[in-house]
Amino acid sequence: MTATSPNLLVVGGGVSGLVAAYRLRKRFGAAARITLADGAARLGGKLRTVTMAGGPVDVGAEAFIARRPEVPALLDELGLSDQLVYPAGLHPLIWSENSLHPLPQNTLMGIPADADSLRGLVDERALEQIAGERALPLDWTPGSDMSVGALVGERFGAQVVRRSVDPLLGGVYSGLADTIGVRAAIPTLAEALDRGATSLSAAVADALPAPTAGPVFGTLRGGYEVLLEALSAAASVEFVPEHIRSLRRDGEGWRADPVGRVDGVILAVPATQLSGLLVDIAPKAAAAAERIPLASSAVVALALPIDVNVPPNSGILVATDATLEAKAFTLSSRKWAHLAERGVTLVRASFGRFGDAGIVDATDEDLVAAARRDLAIVTGVSDMPVATHVQRWHGGLPQYGPGHLDRVAAIEEEVAGLDGVEVAGALLHGVGVPACIAAATTAAARLSGRVAP
Structure with a gap:
């Protein structure tokens, strides 16, 4: 516990860190000291x-x-x-086999529910494999995980992976179907498989979201810089343009080099940096973070x-x-x-x-x-x-590879035992801006509850 005007530190100046700092400022008001540390040349992280x-x-x-509601709600607040x-x-279109094709419909991250979904993008042999997949026994253990590429390649063949799934996963994660896990990247598909779907086609059909009206995407007329500047102004932080080199216990608070002693910390940094900051205080969490490429x-x-x-x-x-x-x-x-x-x-x-x-x-x-x-x-x-x-x-x-959710759970479980330390960022529960806002908001709420009297 601390006074109503705590001394708090946010490590990481991306959108996650800025949202966390803004939430802390709203909770504790102008009297709180909120420091934001980031060694980058500019705030905003991967938004520019x-x-x-x-x-x-x-x-x-x-x-x-x-x-998702997070971005519109935050814009309204600001x-x-x-x-x-x-x-x-x-x-959108897909470029494959030296020609342009319409982006397939009725797919889940490019995985088809039926052969007609990919007609024109893959050849007849691949279409026959998709059409016949429902008749093949499916070996799936509830709660298990594997790469999207391994699952789709086994059931539908390499053409479907390379021409339909890889392009979509590359756009979201800068990854490949072979490096992305089913459970973290396509949770509704994993849930359908866990419920006992008899084929991949059936699981996709079960997991496809119901059609809804309205646009899928949004953006800001003035670019994300408008949001970053508004968050920075509203958070009113003391900015330290340096990397935090270490974090250790100091009485009821924490000591972060080179900032000094603080009452609480939110770590909103990439996996490799998170691992380095946790290695002495949460070694299992540090090891899990290190395994997130x-x-x-x-x-x-x-x-x-x-x-x-x-x-x-x-x-x-x-x-x-x-x-x-x-x-x-x-x-x-x-x-x-x-x-x-x-x-x-x-x-x-x-x-x-x-x-x-x-x-x-x-x-x-x-x-x-x-x-x-x-x-x-x-x-x-x-x-x-x-x-x-x-x-x-x-x-x-x-990269949300197979077993990613287990790594996230290991991080969150051990960090939960560190009174006054919270974690946010794209490595947790989604790489998009809405997911980052949600994770930062949760981290700020938890820290607020721990440091408030």
């Missing part, structure tokens, strides 16, 4: 907005799941509801002449049977009506899947050249951009 062609462009995450915008309603990625934003003929679609996902270096294109000026007013055509090329750090470390010139080359292959657009921006995200996304 830059100015291109006279306006803001997000070069990290550029959208959020609109059906007086930013007028910033909320939705896509133009266009559909990170993927690197890069974004190349291109501002092209207004009259270039990019497809009338929201984006293009690239199958892993393709020879392109890019893993996806966001056709930003098609996807978002407010960006179509910019006077240029904005396109984002994304690079890097788990284990593919080489392309991320390429020079700016090589990444821009690769983006232009691949864009020309898939769309025919080869015009010289009027502006470019290259953004690298080293260790940007945790």
Whole structure:
């Protein structure tokens, strides 16, 4: 217990850390001392907005799941509801076998419920395998886990993995079906299998969400920078531009080097940094965090002449049977009506899947050249951009591999025994911005309950 004006520390200046600091400020008011420590050159973590062609462009995450309530609710709290915008309603494409295909419908993260879902994307032999899958015995132990690639490959074949599942998982996790676990990434599918589904097709059909009206995604008119700046201002933190090097008990509080003694701490940092901070005070949690690998990625934003003929679609996902270096294109000026007013055509090329750090470390010139080359292959657009921006995200996304939920449970269980320490961030219960907001809000509420009298 401490006074009503506690001395609190948030480690990590991404959206998770900023939300946690904001929640603590709302709970304890202006008298509380809230320090935020981050060794990066800027706040925002994996969210970043830059100015291109006279306006803001997000070069990290550029959208959020609109059906989750966290982002709209937070925008409303901060007086930013007028910033909320939705896509133009266009559909994405998949590039596979040297041609463009509509993104399959009636799938769960690219896993089909029936053969018709992938007709035109995979060959007849693969369609026959999908159609016959319901008649094959399914070996699934309730509570077990395995990679999405192993499950789908065994039941539906490699074409379905490479052409349908990999493109979607690459967009969410910068990973591959072979590196992502069923239970953490597609929990509704794992639950359907646990309930005794007799085939993968039946499990997918059971797990598919009911159709709902309204947009799937949303974004901010001024980019995520608007949210980051509002959170920073409302949190009113003392910013320490350094990494926290160690954390240890100090009486009823904690000592964080180089900040000093604090009453409570929220750790909103990537898995590798979390492991280092917990190793002396929660060794099992540290070991679990160390087993969460990170993927690197890069974004190349291109501002092209207004009259270039990019497809009338929201984006293009690239199958892993393709020879392109890019893993996806966001056709930003098609996807978002407010960006179509910019006077240029904005396109984002994304690079890097788990284990593919080489392309991320390429020079700016090589990444821009690769983006232009691949864009020309898939769309025919080869015009010289009027502006470019290259953004690298080293260790940007945790990989939710098989057993990820067990690792998260190990972290949360041991940290729960540390009075005055909480954990937040994308490594826990979702990599998207809404999930990060939810985890940070939970961490702040728990810490508030522990340090308040």
